[in-house]
Amino acid sequence: MLSNLDPTPSCHKTLLRSDALYQYMLETSVYPREPEVLKELRECTSRHSWNKMATSPDEGQFLMMLLKLMNAKNTLEVGVYTGYSLLCTALSLPSDGKVIALDIDKEAYEIGAPFIVKAGVAHKVDFRDGPAMDGIDMLLKDESNHGFFDFIFVDADKNNYLNYHKRLIKLVKVGGLIAYDNTLWNGALVASPNDELPKYIRYYMDYILDLNQTLAQDSRIQISQVPISDGITLCRRLI
Ligand code: SAM
Ligand code: CA
Secondary structure, three states, X not given: OOOOOOOOOOOOOOOOOOHHHHHHHHHHHHHHHOOHHHHHHHHHHOOOOOHHHOOOHHHHHHHHHHHHHHOOOEEEEEOOOXXXXXXXXXXXXXXXXXXXXXXXXXHHHHHHHHHHHHOOOHHHEEEEEOOHHHHHHHHHHOHHHOOOEEEEEEOOXXXXXXXXXXXXXXXXXXXXXXXXXXXXXXHHHHOOXXXXXXXXXXXXXXXXXXXXXXXHHOOOEEEEEEOOOOOEEEEEEOO
16 A cells, blocks of 8 residues: 655645544544434444445545535435445435435445434435446436436446446436546555555556546546545536
């Protein structure tokens, strides 16, 4: 893993250079504003073996801000796990809003489902169990879904992000947003060949590199690479 304390003077502007600063940010600006039910879900998830997969609370706060700014009403999530980002979404939608949530792991979703109920937002959540590609292809079959979604959050199998992109660009409305998560991939994108990287980081790295290149060249979208958490690339559909 690369150090986030690299003092290279080549002047990246990221201020978040230390764990202490991250902790400061969480304690000052994130935790005090985190809805109680999200905190409970986060704490419950932290006892689960794959808890590292969960969306971080600062990223959750960012997603909630985006959704509110956009007045998002119809959204899609690809990759739910125990539902931290899903609950952030459901809490941000109006009462007649909907989030369709796709994941192959129903058991993980069921860990978080009681918190969705407790938050009083279960009526906004449509969880669909199964491979996301099938769920997306099913949505595409119905023409009324084309250009229907205000916001799509993609946080599942990284090797398929580009395959998802080909499809999701049809589902998001013009002016709507697709957000791809983990696009800075633990800093590994700039690792040298000799750097020791966890196996899964190395395995998916080329897919993320390819994704980032492709999104940067895709004239159908405006993009912004936001270095929050593990990096999130916002893609606003232009045409
Ligand atoms: N957004 C979640 C959160 O806020 O906690 C984290 C999602 S986690 C990083 C990735 C999820 O993608 C896992 O729950 C996994 O089951 C799911 N996933 C992986 N491959 C998938 C596929 N082909 N179809 C559907 N879900 C998949
Ligand atoms: Ca993620």
